[in-house]
Amino acid sequence: MKKLINKPENVVREELEGIAYAHPDLVKVHFDPNFVVRSDAPVKGKVGVISGGGSGHEPMHGGFVGIGMLDAACPGAVFTSPTPDQMLEATKAVNGGAGILHIVKNYTGDIMNFEMAADLARGQNIEVESVVIDDDVAVKDSLYTAGRRGVGSTVLAEKLCGAAAEQKRSLKEVADVCRKVKDAGRSMGMALTSCTVPHVGKPTFDLPEDQMEIGIGIHGEPGRTRMPLKSADEIVEMLMEPIISDLPYKSGDQVLLFVNSMGGTPLIELYVTYRKAHEIATKHGLKVVRNLIGPIITSLEMAGVSITLLKLDGDMIKLWDAPVKTAGLRWGI
Amino acid sequence: MKKLINKPENVVREELEGIAYAHPDLVKVHFDPNFVVRSDAPVKGKVGVISGGGSGHEPMHGGFVGIGMLDAACPGAVFTSPTPDQMLEATKAVNGGAGILHIVKNYTGDIMNFEMAADLARGQNIEVESVVIDDDVAVKDSLYTAGRRGVGSTVLAEKLCGAAAEQKRSLKEVADVCRKVKDAGRSMGMALTSCTVPHVGKPTFDLPEDQMEIGIGIHGEPGRTRMPLKSADEIVEMLMEPIISDLPYKSGDQVLLFVNSMGGTPLIELYVTYRKAHEIATKHGLKVVRNLIGPIITSLEMAGVSITLLKLDGDMIKLWDAPVKTAGLRWGI
Amino acid sequence: MPIQRDDTLTWIKDCAKAVEEKSSYLTELDAAIGDADHGANMDRGFKAVLNKLPEAGDKDIGTIFKTVGMTLLSTVGGAGGPLYGTFFLQAGMKTTGKMELNLADWTEALEAALDGVVMRGKAQPGDKTMVDALIPAVNALKDALQANQPINKALQLSAEAAEKGMEATIPLVARKGRASYLGERSAGHQDPGATSSHLLLKTASLTWKDIS
Amino acid sequence: MPIQRDDTLTWIKDCAKAVEEKSSYLTELDAAIGDADHGANMDRGFKAVLNKLPEAGDKDIGTIFKTVGMTLLSTVGGAGGPLYGTFFLQAGMKTTGKMELNLADWTEALEAALDGVVMRGKAQPGDKTMVDALIPAVNALKDALQANQPINKALQLSAEAAEKGMEATIPLVARKGRASYLGERSAGHQDPGATSSHLLLKTASLTWKDIS
């Protein structure tokens, strides 16, 4: 295992210490339980937007705490959902009196931990709504299973809901924005290499030099199929087809195209990927009016990409363009 | 070789096509010769700031073209300096009548190609100043060799000079800012893994699973020493010591601390790295008043980090804080 | 003599030891059909429990189990955290005030724990989860109780039933938890949560082997 | 009969072929002490030259060499681009208007080319660069000219001198170019640029082996 770390069990704590040193203007870091909040929290009369999940997906979520996006983020151990006490304390810390939105990725652990936290918060008279993001078309949606995983749309929901909350919209309205993203966003990812969880010390899976995994999860969960490595253009087609056909998007739709690095894939390859994704979207008549390109929702040092397509309406475009000031996304301020 | 590419010889072109699709609001991409210019170039009465270098270091330089930073960037083949015709055409395209600054990294190829371009531009009555950045303390500075390599400070120079140019400072004043960065910035990097140049198809060097390379160059040039892998804290000490002792920085100095991913190292490790670097700087009495953390000047998918320390004065801080609107760095606008 | 308060402390400590020993194994099982953290999560949780246990001082068994539950809840994370947290919290509710447990008490506590897990995770038998180890274990306890078996014999039977349930998860296609993303590809692997559940019950039967 | 205009075209085409064949080898040499691109750069450049050559139509040798130089300059990049660009541009200047070259013309052209490389790169003999192959080659040509050798013999001697110069770079510690970053560690490796310079001169001696 080749990583810039000290002891595996200290990675998350030391990361948070680094964030605390680096961004005192943006966030405060709370330890035991661990959470990151906006430096000016709680903001009176504003809905608090909170997300959280296992560490190892940076900048998500801690890198998106700040004006116009998240009020708080709860980082768990690497690839492990955080615990209810973290979410409860974060919820209390950002409670400005207008209620709290929990943006939850659809993983059993995240769901259960956030559910317990929401129950505890309600017990303390804090109004909480939860929206579960489940946008990964690599997994078949089904009532009889855990359903689809939550991936790329989560960050887009965090941006749009954060902007809506900043406008002092009500909890229901902010949650409605989140539900819109949940309904209008679809993602799919692939891996060229595995990643190595620090406390495990060896790759989560073996991927031979000539193979790739299509439909990978952000925790290294095996994908849909393993197959011989193909060209970027062919890979992008394999990711875009299930995304576009799942919703379905129709000609004339305005979309945000989000090309994400799993961590180890550098920007030069993301632009090669973006090029083809943009061309395919355009060929389908979709209008790519906004985009996001970079390592945003990562899987440690895994090489690979995911693509997210989000259908936008006028309000969503305005929310996307609204100022945001976080370590991971920033504009207009 | 596992990469999201089509044919190796098309990587740079397809990357540029991706950039053109992605950022029409920020840049125009010119093909044959290849260069990227601000969408509003040339800006009348403003010094044009240009940089360039081999591809494979993204977001540097093309990702830093836009308001408040570069007017143009010239991308060469992967790890290969661009050619004089690219620089000449870029120079002409951004010539607003106030002269052009070439920010050049100290590599023989970059120096010679920029030199020829500057001569050609002067022949067309465009005033050109060139400043060569050589901040890599891993290489001994010497009049009898090619001298130190140019690395992390380059991007900081691009930001500060871009801001100075945006204020309509004169060519000499903008070049003075660049010289200040050249004098006040020092860097050093290390690699956990090699990178693979697409047209080569195999790693530039072999680095056994238990070894690391200290003092690596951004083109995979061998470093100072190869040694057994150490902890993040020990590695950061090995990078910070030569940086701090080279200049020397003194207690009370205000600095910008820049922790850079070589491409394959994810953000979680950068924050672990930043934590220790910040502590060491602070222990030396340095005041870390600004920072930059991320994959900024990369070496394809190489895993590793570099650290840059730049001494700041009041003017430099103001220039750093000035609005910037590029794909790779953005704030205040 | 029934299970004493101090015996429950010993069981918890033995669980912590067993989880530490089996940590890599549990994580390996989780790597195959999950995300390679079940062992590390449980180990982190039980290490925290060892630190917390002194706080239960000389309190009753219910307090001990609730302390374990709260600690697991706030340190394990993932799916395992809320599930095992709920498991011990529910067992603690049923044993509030008790300083010793007979077989009926233990059976009732475990049944409440199982119900808590089902309420929280909504897994059905055959979904390839820890529930598949816990249900047969609770059923075995009930049978043993009815047959008037001594405690250690009942514990042995329940551990064996859990082991069979655990092994029976191998051919199953997961319908709950992270493994369900794999669909058919989840078949052929033993469920990590069923494995850790069996480990806790087997440890009980070993720790309390002389209690009859 | 001296070297004809068409012979120079053949030489350039043979150079392109030789560079393509040796591309991986040159890149490997560059991987050891540089950045693994010298072969790819030269190959890209000479491929572009092949496309450009028809533009030189039936022009003089100077135009041909200048076309090669301009093309290399705008397609090779790195250190090799300006150096080989200058090399051919300077050779072109010296041969402006000429439709054939005798040994004195060729020697003069190569000397100008070498001077251009030195002016551009400021390398001294022994710095472990292409200059270390070019200087002995030019010296050998001058000697052969003085000794009234036939052209093919002179070309062979200059190629051999370039080869020796190239091999002599192996033990050197680089003081110019990317390899100089390595300091002492650059010793023990053959310089890629010296190797490509030798390749061009060796190709001349093969292409023109029947010209005397």
Ligand SMILES: Nc1ncnc2c1ncn2[C@@H]1O[C@H](COP(=O)(O)OP(=O)(O)O)[C@@H](O)[C@H]1O
């Ligand atoms: N809905 C559920 N009900 C009961 N048990 C479940 C459920 N979902 C998952 N599990 C159990 O949790 C185990 C995985 O735990 P763990 O690895 O700690 O969590 P995560 O999947 O979040 O990483 C599975 O092996 C399974 O036994």
Ligand SMILES: Nc1ncnc2c1ncn2[C@@H]1O[C@H](COP(=O)(O)OP(=O)(O)O)[C@@H](O)[C@H]1O
């Ligand atoms: N200053 C110089 N003068 C002459 N030749 C040089 C100089 N610097 C480098 N070279 C030659 O250039 C070769 C490297 O060329 P190339 O790999 O194309 O460029 P780069 O080093 O920019 O990647 C070296 O092997 C050396 O022979």
Ligand SMILES: [Mg+2]
């Ligand atoms: Mg997990």
Ligand SMILES: [Mg+2]
């Ligand atoms: Mg090069």
Ligand SMILES: [Mg+2]
């Ligand atoms: Mg798990």
Ligand SMILES: [Mg+2]
């Ligand atoms: Mg080279």
